[in-house]
Structures are given as C-alpha cells and as structure tokens.
Amino acid sequence: MKTRKIGALASAALLMLGVAACGSSSKEKGSESSGASSGSKTLVGAGSTLVAPLITGDWIPEYQEKAKVAVTYGPIGSGGGIAQITARTVDFGASDAPLTEDEFKEAKGVVQIPWALAATDVAYNVEGVGNELKLTGPLLAEIYEGKITTWNDSKIAALNPGVKLPAEKITPVYRSDGSGDTFAFTNFLSHVSPQWASKIGHSTTVSFPVGIGGKGNSGVGADITNTKGSIGYIAIAYVLANKFDYALVENAAKKFPVPGIPSIEAAAKTLKSIPANNEATIVDPPASAPEAYPISTFTYALVPLKSPKADLLKPFLKWAVTTGQEFGPKLDFAPLPPEIVAADEATIGKIES
Amino acid sequence: MSATAGQMGPGPALRGDGRLRRRRLVNRLMEISASIAALVAVAVLAIVIISVASKGISSISIEFLTKNAPLFGQSGGGIANAIVGTLILVALATVMAVPVGILIGIYTSEFAGARLASLVRFVLDILNGVPTIVTGIFVFGLLVAGKAQSGWAGAFALAVIMLPIVARSAHEVLALVPKAMKESALALGVTRWKMVLRIVLPTAAGGIITGALLGVARVAGETAPLLFTSSIFANEVSTKPGGALASIPVKIFSLTEEPSPSAHSQAWGAALLLIFFILLLNVLARAIYARSSRRTTRAR
Amino acid sequence: MRRGLTDRIGDPTLRSLTTLASLAAVALLVLIVYKVFDQAGEAFSHFGLSFVWESEWNPVTKQFGAADFLYGTAVTTFAAILIAAPMSIAIALFLTELAPRQIRRPVGVLVELLAAIPSVVLGLWGIIVLSPVLLKTIEPALKSALGWIPLFSGEASPVGLLPAILILTIMAVPIISAVTREVFETVPGDLKEGALALGATRWEMVKMVVLPYSRTGIVGATILGLGRALGEAIAVTMVIGHTEHISANLFGPADTAASRIASEYLGATSSLQISSLAYLAAILLVLALVVNMIARLIVRRAHPKIPTTPGILR
Numbered sequence A: 001m002k003t004r005k006i007g008a009l010a011s012a013a014l015l016m017l018g019v020a021a022c023g024s025s026s027k028e029k030g031s032e033s034s035g036a037s038s039g040s041k042t043l044v045g046a047g048s049t050l051v052a053p054l055i056t057g058d059w060i061p062e063y064q065e066k067a068k069v070a071v072t073y074g075p076i077g078s079g080g081g082i083a084q085i086t087a088r089t090v091d092f093g094a095s096d097a098p099l100t101e102d103e104f105k106e107a108k109g110v111v112q113i114p115w116a117l118a119a120t121d122v123a124y125n126v127e128g129v130g131n132e133l134k135l136t137g138p139l140l141a142e143i144y145e146g147k148i149t150t151w152n153d154s155k156i157a158a159l160n161p162g163v164k165l166p167a168e169k170i171t172p173v174y175r176s177d178g179s180g181d182t183f184a185f186t187n188f189l190s191h192v193s194p195q196w197a198s199k200i201g202h203s204t205t206v207s208f209p210v211g212i213g214g215k216g217n218s219g220v221g222a223d224i225t226n227t228k229g230s231i232g233y234i235a236i237a238y239v240l241a242n243k244f245d246y247a248l249v250e251n252a253a254k255k256f257p258v259p260g261i262p263s264i265e266a267a268a269k270t271l272k273s274i275p276a277n278n279e280a281t282i283v284d285p286p287a288s289a290p291e292a293y294p295i296s297t298f299t300y301a302l303v304p305l306k307s308p309k310a311d312l313l314k315p316f317l318k319w320a321v322t323t324g325q326e327f328g329p330k331l332d333f334a335p336l337p338p339e340i341v342a343a344d345e346a347t348i349g350k351i352e353s
Numbered sequence B: 001m002s003a004t005a006g007q008m009g010p011g012p013a014l015r016g017d018g019r020l021r022r023r024r025l026v027n028r029l030m031e032i033s034a035s036i037a038a039l040v041a042v043a044v045l046a047i048v049i050i051s052v053a054s055k056g057i058s059s060i061s062i063e064f065l066t067k068n069a070p071l072f073g074q075s076g077g078g079i080a081n082a083i084v085g086t087l088i089l090v091a092l093a094t095v096m097a098v099p100v101g102i103l104i105g106i107y108t109s110e111f112a113g114a115r116l117a118s119l120v121r122f123v124l125d126i127l128n129g130v131p132t133i134v135t136g137i138f139v140f141g142l143l144v145a146g147k148a149q150s151g152w153a154g155a156f157a158l159a160v161i162m163l164p165i166v167a168r169s170a171h172e173v174l175a176l177v178p179k180a181m182k183e184s185a186l187a188l189g190v191t192r193w194k195m196v197l198r199i200v201l202p203t204a205a206g207g208i209i210t211g212a213l214l215g216v217a218r219v220a221g222e223t224a225p226l227l228f229t230s231s232i233f234a235n236e237v238s239t240k241p242g243g244a245l246a247s248i249p250v251k252i253f254s255l256t257e258e259p260s261p262s263a264h265s266q267a268w269g270a271a272l273l274l275i276f277f278i279l280l281l282n283v284l285a286r287a288i289y290a291r292s293s294r295r296t297t298r299a300r
Numbered sequence C: 001m002r003r004g005l006t007d008r009i010g011d012p013t014l015r016s017l018t019t020l021a022s023l024a025a026v027a028l029l030v031l032i033v034y035k036v037f038d039q040a041g042e043a044f045s046h047f048g049l050s051f052v053w054e055s056e057w058n059p060v061t062k063q064f065g066a067a068d069f070l071y072g073t074a075v076t077t078f079a080a081i082l083i084a085a086p087m088s089i090a091i092a093l094f095l096t097e098l099a100p101r102q103i104r105r106p107v108g109v110l111v112e113l114l115a116a117i118p119s120v121v122l123g124l125w126g127i128i129v130l131s132p133v134l135l136k137t138i139e140p141a142l143k144s145a146l147g148w149i150p151l152f153s154g155e156a157s158p159v160g161l162l163p164a165i166l167i168l169t170i171m172a173v174p175i176i177s178a179v180t181r182e183v184f185e186t187v188p189g190d191l192k193e194g195a196l197a198l199g200a201t202r203w204e205m206v207k208m209v210v211l212p213y214s215r216t217g218i219v220g221a222t223i224l225g226l227g228r229a230l231g232e233a234i235a236v237t238m239v240i241g242h243t244e245h246i247s248a249n250l251f252g253p254a255d256t257a258a259s260r261i262a263s264e265y266l267g268a269t270s271s272l273q274i275s276s277l278a279y280l281a282a283i284l285l286v287l288a289l290v291v292n293m294i295a296r297l298i299v300r301r302a303h304p305k306i307p308t309t310p311g312i313l314r
Helices: A002-022 A052-067 A078-086 A101-107 A137-144 A154-159 A180-192 A194-199 A216-226 A236-242 A261-269 A310-321 A323-327 A338-350 B017-059 B062-066 B080-111 B114-128 B132-144 B151-176 B179-187 B192-220 B248-256 B261-299 C005-052 C067-098 C101-116 C119-146 C161-185 C189-197 C202-231 C234-239 C257-267 C271-302
Strands: A042-047 A070-074 A092-095 A110-125 A171-175 A212-214 A230-235 A296-304
Touching: A042 A078, A042 A310, A052 A070, A052 A236, A052 A310, A052 A323, A078 A092, A078 A101, A078 A180, A078 A296, A078 C257, A092 A110, A110 A180, A110 A216, A110 A236, A110 A261, A110 A310, A110 A338, A137 A154, A137 A171, A137 A180, A137 A194, A171 A180, A171 A216, A180 A194, A180 A230, A180 A296, A212 A216, A216 A230, A216 A236, A216 B248, A230 A236, A261 A296, A296 A310, A310 A323, A310 A338, B017 B261, B017 C067, B017 C101, B017 C119, B017 C161, B017 C202, B062 B080, B080 B114, B080 B151, B080 B192, B080 B248, B080 B261, B080 C005, B114 B151, B114 C005, B114 C271, B132 B151, B132 C005, B132 C202, B132 C257, B132 C271, B151 B192, B151 C005, B179 B192, B192 B261, B192 C005, B248 B261, B248 C119, B248 C234, B261 C101, B261 C119, C005 C271, C067 C101, C067 C161, C067 C202, C067 C257, C067 C271, C101 C161, C119 C161, C119 C234, C161 C202, C161 C234, C161 C271, C189 C202, C202 C271, C234 C257, C257 C271
Parallel strands: A042 A070, A042 A092, A171 A212, A171 A230
Antiparallel strands: A092 A296, A110 A230, A110 A296
C-alpha cells in the first residue's frame, strides 16, 4: 500500500523531470477552437491604444446605451489586438497596422475593417524650444538610430532657425508593446531612409538601437513627461489630451503640415484604390498632396469571418464605421472616406456565425 | 547583556593596549553597521509606506471607491471595478486553494510516511518558487488560449500561487499538535479521521487560518499572474467570473503607465488601499497566530 | 469495539482525499512544466539551444535570442544579491545578537513586512519616487566618484538597471534575513558563551562561532533570495526601460527575461515570437526550479527544522 503510493509520487516526479529534460514540441495552438467570452450580450475586444480613446470614451458608452450590448475593450496595443484575435481570446481585435501575409495565415480567416482614421505625432519634452519644432523623416531616423544625440545638433538647428536649442541629450522613446504607432512610424522612416529600411525595417515591434520603451501610448506619454530631452511617437489624441509639444514633420512635398484633421484627410485622399483585404496605408503620401500629414494611419478592426458572436459583431461594426465616425473629430480622428465605408460594409456583410 | 563583550579582560594572546583598542573598535564598527542595516531595512519600509500614504490619501474618496475610470482625457472617477474584481478573484482563489492546501497539510502531517511527507513538502516549496509570470503563461496556455480571459482563469492562477503557502503553513501547525493528545485520543478508540477532524484541526485552527490569511495577503497584491489571464476587463463593476475581472494590482500597473498626474495620484490611492488591506491581513494573521500558539503551547 | 459505517469509511476516505490533494500538487507542478515547455516547442525546434546565447531579438526578421535578457536577469539578480546578502546577514545578526530583547520582535516583524509589499507598489514607488532621486543625485554622484569603472560611466537615466537592482534588493532582503536569522538561532549558546569567556569581543565571537556554524544555512538563504529576484517581472518592467541591447552601463536601460515576457507576451504577433517568449519562460522556470531545489536541499540538510517557504509563519 505504502510502496504503491511512493511509486505513484515518484513516477509523477520522474515524469516531471522527463518533461523538463527533453521539452516538448507538440504543437497545439488555440487558434482552431473559437468562441471568446461566455455570456450572451457581450462583446470583448482588445488591441490598439491609438483608437482606445474613441472606443472606450465614446463608442462603448453610446453603443451600450443604444443597442443594449455590453462591449469591453482592452487597450493592450495593436500587436495584442493581432495576437489575441489570432488566439481567439477576444471577439474582435484592433490594430493600426494592417496584417501581414504571415499574420493573415496564422490568424486563420480573420478580416480587417478600417474603422478609424488618425495620425501618429512626434512629441517632445524640451524646455524653451516651444511647440512645432520642424523635423524631417531622415532626421528622425538618425535620432532613433542614435546618430543624432543632442538637441542642438546642427541638422536640427538648420531646420529651425531662430529657435534656441539646448545642448541636452536626446532620449528617444518607443513602444515596448506591439504597436500600430510603431508600425506607422517605422513604416514612414523606412520610406524616407534606405538605411532605416535595410537595418531596422518596419513592424509592430522593431529592435530600436537606442532609447527607452513605454507600454502603450500612455506609457510613451508618461516617459515623455518624466524624461527631459525626450522625443517620442504617440497617437494624436494623446498629444491633444496631454498638451504635449509636437513636431511638424516634413512630407514628400517638402512642406511641414500641422498634424490634424485637415492634413490627415489630405493624406487619406491620396488613397487610389482599396485592395480586397482592405489594406489602406497612407504613410508618406506623394508630393502631389502638399497638405498631407506624412504619418497618418487608418486603424482596423480585426474580426473572424466565422464568429459565434456574428449577430452582435455585425451591427456594432456597422454602427462604428457610420454613426460612430461622428465622435471622432473632437479627438482628432478624421471621418472615414465614403469609399472606405462602402468597402467596410461589404466586408461586414461577409461575417457569419 | 549588552555591555559584557570585550570587557572580559584580555586572554593570554591578547596583550597590548593598542591591539585591544583596535579589536574593540572593530567590534564597535561591526555592531554599528549591523544596527544600521536593520535601521535601513525598517527605514525603507517606512519610506515606502509613508510615500504611498502621503501621495495616496488625497485620492481616497467616496467617488474613488464607488466610481469607475473616467472617460479619456477627463479626470476624477475611481476604481470600483478593480476593488470588486480583486475581492472576487481573491475569494475564488481562496475557495480553490485553501481546502486542497489543508488536505495536503493533513496528509503530510498525519498520513504520509516521513520520506513521502518530505517529498510532498519539497514539491510545495518548489511550486512556491515558480516565478509568478511563468504561472501566468501556464494558465494562459491552459485556460485562456482559444477561449477567453476570465475571472476563473485569473483566480486559478492566484490559487496556484496560494496553494503552497496554505499547505506548507498547515503542515507546520498540524505538526505542532502534541503527539500525546493524538495518541490518547487513538488509545480511547477514536478513529483516525475523527481524531483529525475533532482534535487535530480544532487545535491547529488558529495556525491554519493564519496560513490562509497570509496566502490571501500574498495573492491580493499579485499582478503578473493576472496580466495574461484577467486584464481585458470592462470599465464597469462586474461580479461575473465568466469574463475578465478588473483587479487593483493590474489597475495600478496601467495607471502608472499613464502620463497624467491625476492617473498617478489614482495609482497611489489604489496602492494605499492595497497596502492597507495587505498589511491588515498580515497583522491579523500574526495576532491570530500569537493567540493560538499560546494555546498549543499550553496544551503541550 | 463495534464501529459504525461512517467510522469504517471515514478513515479510508480522509486518507484518500488527502493523498489525492497531495498528488494534485505534484501533478500541478508537472503540468506547469509541461504547458510552458509545450508552448516553447516551436521556438525550441526553430532555434535549438543557441537561443540561449544568441542576442538578436528582432520581430521584423523573426530572429529571437535570449542573451540580452538573460544578461539583464543575471546582472540585476546578482547585483541585488550582492547588496542584499551582507545586509540581510547584518540584520539577522542585529536581531539575534545585538538588539535588546524588547525590540527584536517588532523590528523582525517590520523587516518581514517588507516582503508583504506587492511588487506593483514597489514598481510604482520605484518609478515615481526612487528614480528621480537616482537620476538627479545618486547617479551623478556615483559617476563622479567611480566614473573610471565602465559600470558607472554611462549617462544617468530615469529608467534602467540601477532602480531595478535596488527594487530587487528590497524584495530579497526579507527572505534572506528571515532564513538567516533562523539559522543563527540554532547556533548553540554554549559555543557562543565559550568564545566570549575566552575574551573574544562580540564580533570575534560572531566571526569565529556564529558565521562558521551557519555558513551552509546562509548560502542556502542567499540562493533562496536569488530565486526570488530572478523571477520578478512587474516591478522590474516598470523601472528597467525595455531595451534589447547589452551594455555595461548600470544607469542605462536594459531588460530581463521576466520583464520581457510581461511586456510582450500579450502582443506578440507571430507564433514564433509567442513561442520564443514561452522559451524565455521555460528557461526562467528551469533556473527557478534548480535554484530553489539547491537552496532548499542545502538549508534542509544543514537545518532540517527550518521551513523554506518564505511568507509562512512558524
């Protein structure tokens, strides 16, 4: 009796050691099974922090009131939106970065629906230089590569005659979580700096050579606030809310448009056609649009084509891309262009349970 | 007892005034550094608690306790959903971990042979050493991937952390129950299970409760295991563990990562609430233990 | 004596229930190891063991290596222990040899309460209270005094290794000092009195009797503290700055394995990245298991009566 028990415990312990020793490579991914969150009239989503102010501040309160559907949104970053819809732990994801081919493959039957339009600003915390410092893309690339290290660098000074630049060290701030702002920003840098494109590239997370990381747009904002001499890319709504100083970034027409709804809309107008997967990238728009802000971005809802919550999801998405757009402007979200709304509605129609 | 050292007069090998003075000086220096070390540790505790209290007290208000987070860009509001969520998560974890923990304690102190008991205790100690972030990954893989975050998953992760604490302390106090007491009961013809339920457990109750309270105090402040299991929660009070539940630690974590001073003061307020709750549990646990150990000592 | 039915089934029921519970604990540990290794499988078959020493962590090229984070984990953990161990031994000496009887208990309890402060609160305190002090006074002072050592020569920074090390020190001290104190209390009184009677000062008595007698226990206690510091994720991720580049600069940003898992696991967009983070977790788990086993075996062999689960009362 006693020896049997010792045997059982010992074999369990051995099993443990065995597993520890050889590891295991059996693949069992959660992506096949579906069905996020129990409970009937609730939708759970997560992802982009760029779009979070709009979703949590306006859409959810309004929509819950109107449709009597409880919507929960977790601002965990666009990477999180992609990852969690892929793992099917949420009913919808949200990302400012369109899915890559690989991501589509791994996500198994997820579609992307552009549902808001905004921009990523470049904010900074430097005493005495005031707002609207002028910067160019290649310059930003050099700052984030660690090549330009002080604020009074001659290249910054040349762009900003008359501005008293301090000899302060530049601390670049980036996102520590997977982020659509990182995607838009590094995508822009890859467009304007071949060096950046080849050495660092663009994605929702990249390996930054210098700087410190903050979690979410809030975390980047906190780091900018706390760090003298810092510069960071951050969603426009957060610049507005925290009254950060922001830079004017040069576009392809060599102009320095103020980030805001008109310059975002000007960038969106350069969109020629919408591909079948709804990818609508408007970073670094052509010189033919002199008013266009160069780091504008659509942000997407990510939804499985086959969802057990289809009957709740479809009306919510439809409401978001139509009525929901009215809430955007006060947070510096530009309304979606009509052709995008049309494409969205077509895609929403394909979702089924 | 203090002034005796170094005053006993020099031993045979210790002639010479200079030498003796040096030895006394070294002794004094070492005594002072040891006292300073203790002082520093207590001072750090004091500084942390005073920081939290002074920065947090101004945020504590009825609104803070009963409202949820404000809309984007606004200040005010509170952490009601996190308070309710933490209470539910911790309660569920307690219900999962405490009975199992006590059963394990009974096994190791009453039923198992010495070597088996020692093996189980070893496993519990190892379990206690698993990094909590790894516990989070484990529970994500087990209960969240392909399903959804939920209060159940979060509570289970907390229970995994709580179990070894409860079981180990249960073992320690059950082992303290005097042998004579058990043997006389058995000699009177009481069966073993009745002896355990009627004599051993009641005698050790204080210690077992203490262990449970310490387990509760420990998991109430855990963030890492909830990060992947119960962090996508609604900005409203929810009592349904079927969906993710908010919690005070996760709330502090996200409030800290916000730029606005009002979010920071809310983080401090939440930290004050959490620390108060946890220290209270610790003090309570110690008080119960002090009372009950007096009783067991007397019984011995 | 005639026994009722309940009596006859009572004993085996309780026995099997408790056995089952104990088996469940063992199974839980096995399951944890299995699940974490299972998730790490893809990265393991992709990168093999070289994952451990490769330092590239690049989601763009899908190259993942743990070296930078293991370096961060090693530096923060060892530096924290380097400060915490002597301090804890000193505290334990104070509590067992020096302090007047009436303050031993309260001071001991206060040191133990340090362990009760949640890591997220320490992180909050670290980033908002501690880090500005480090940035403005401590780091410049260290730099001007010890700047010729590369460790102290870097730019001061609000986030980085130094605040992480200090926070981990605060977490390790109560664990090491609690166990060390118990070990000291097992030193036989007559040995100590003998040394004092021979004319030794109190420090000489400690050096000649207490420390040698407790050496193994102190080592075990220190390793136990190391295990605690090794796995801390939240407080570290709040103060360390999240970068994947090894630098000798103690002031600069870095990252640890646990902290990287905390910041990236929920948002990793490729299955290889998720799996690589699980691989990090698996490494951490193995390290923690090994460290804890060693610590516990050491303490248990030398002092079988001292339980080595921090946070429980005796």
